[in-house]
Amino acid sequence: MKKFTVSALAFAAAISTTAAVAGPMNDLEIAHTAYTAGNLDIRYAHLALAISEDATVREFAQTMLRDHAAVNDEAVALITKLKVTPQDNDLSKALVKGAADKRAELMGLSGKKFDCAYAQNELGYHQVVNKTVANEFIPNVTVAPLKELLSNALVTFKLHEGHAENMVKKLSC
Amino acid sequence: MSAILLSASASFAVFAGAEPNTHQIIIQGGEYIPAELTIQVGDTVQWINKDFIPHTATAQDEAQQVLWDTGNLNKGDSAEVQFTEVGLSEYICLYHPVMKAQITVEAVL
Numbered sequence: 001m002k003k004f005t006v007s008a009l010a011f012a013a014a015i016s017t018t019a020a021v022a023g024p025m026n027d028l029e030i031a032h033t034a035y036t037a038g039n040l041d042i043r044y045a046h047l048a049l050a051i052s053e054d055a056t057v058r059e060f061a062q063t064m065l066r067d068h069a070a071v072n073d074e075a076v077a078l079i080t081k082l083k084v085t086p087q088d089n090d091l092s093k094a095l096v097k098g099a100a101d102k103r104a105e106l107m108g109l110s111g112k113k114f115d116c117a118y119a120q121n122e123l124g125y126h127q128v129v130n131k132t133v134a135n136e137f138i139p140n141v142t143v144a145p146l147k148e149l150l151s152n153a154l155v156t157f158k159l160h161e162g163h164a165e166n167m168v169k170k171l172s173c
Numbered sequence: 174m175s176a177i178l179l180s181a182s183a184s185f186a187v188f189a190g191a192e193p194n195t196h197q198i199i200i201q202g203g204e205y206i207p208a209e210l211t212i213q214v215g216d217t218v219q220w221i222n223k224d225f226i227p228h229t230a231t232a233q234d235e236a237q238q239v240l241w242d243t244g245n246l247n248k249g250d251s252a253e254v255q256f257t258e259v260g261l262s263e264y265i266c267l268y269h270p271v272m273k274a275q276i277t278v279e280a281v282l
């Protein structure tokens with residue numbers, strides 16, 4: 001009975017994973033989604049710099065701009081070198097849609113409400129993206145330089161996750 | 174000629190303990206390596222950023238006044254700081270405050 005429960009759980013996890021990534025993604029889809037995730041975080045950061053007056057939030061947003069720009073520069077350099085074109089896919093589309101909804105919600109907020117919503121979203125966003133990069137993208141990607149780029153990017157995104165955690169705590173939302 | 178060089182390096186070795194040294198700290202994977210370093214007063218520390226995101230190495234006092242700072246270090250950049258006072262210097266990356274490390278500056282014996 002216990003055995004059954006465990007395997008049922010594992011099965012459910014596998015299904016939700018498959019649903020989330022809409023089947024195994026190829027290298028070009030993975031590259032597209034990783035790049036998209038970075039760009040979406042840049043857009044959140046621009047919104048934060050336009051709305052927030054909190055020093056902690058603004059410093060975090062500036063770091064997101066600086067780092068995601070650096071990561072995406074590396075990605076563009078690699079894509080150019082490999083002469084490939086990243087492929088749009090369901091996960092990229094879902095991320096774009098989710099972020100558009102979230103931005104609409106954030107734009108209706110100000111002051112502490114905005115700061116807390118932005119900070120919590122950044123924490124959740126980095127948690128989900130990091131899990132996906134670590135458990136799906138890095139194991140599945142086949143081209144070595146792309147695997148290396150994703151591994152380096154993951155180190156950066158983990159710094160951001162820790163930073164976001166501290167920001168949420170500091171804001172005492 | 175080589176004898177002169179040898180004796181020159183030999184005499185240097187005798188006084189090596191009192192000569193200021195330069196130490197290297199690599200910034201890689203969002204970490205300072207090594208994270209803990211002990212040096213002698215007068216020594217210089219050089220930070221080299223091997224990540225592709227920018228970092229800093231910055232020490233601040235409790236009022237967040239900057240005590241010393243490498244400034245912005247892009248990929249491949251390096252910067253040096255000379256330590257002229259004895260004591261413990263804790264520092265962070267201004268961009269990623271989760272990055273922490275320390276330098277202990279000892280008196281020259």
Ligand SMILES: [Cu+2]
Nearest residue numbers: 228266268269
């Ligand atoms: Cu840093």
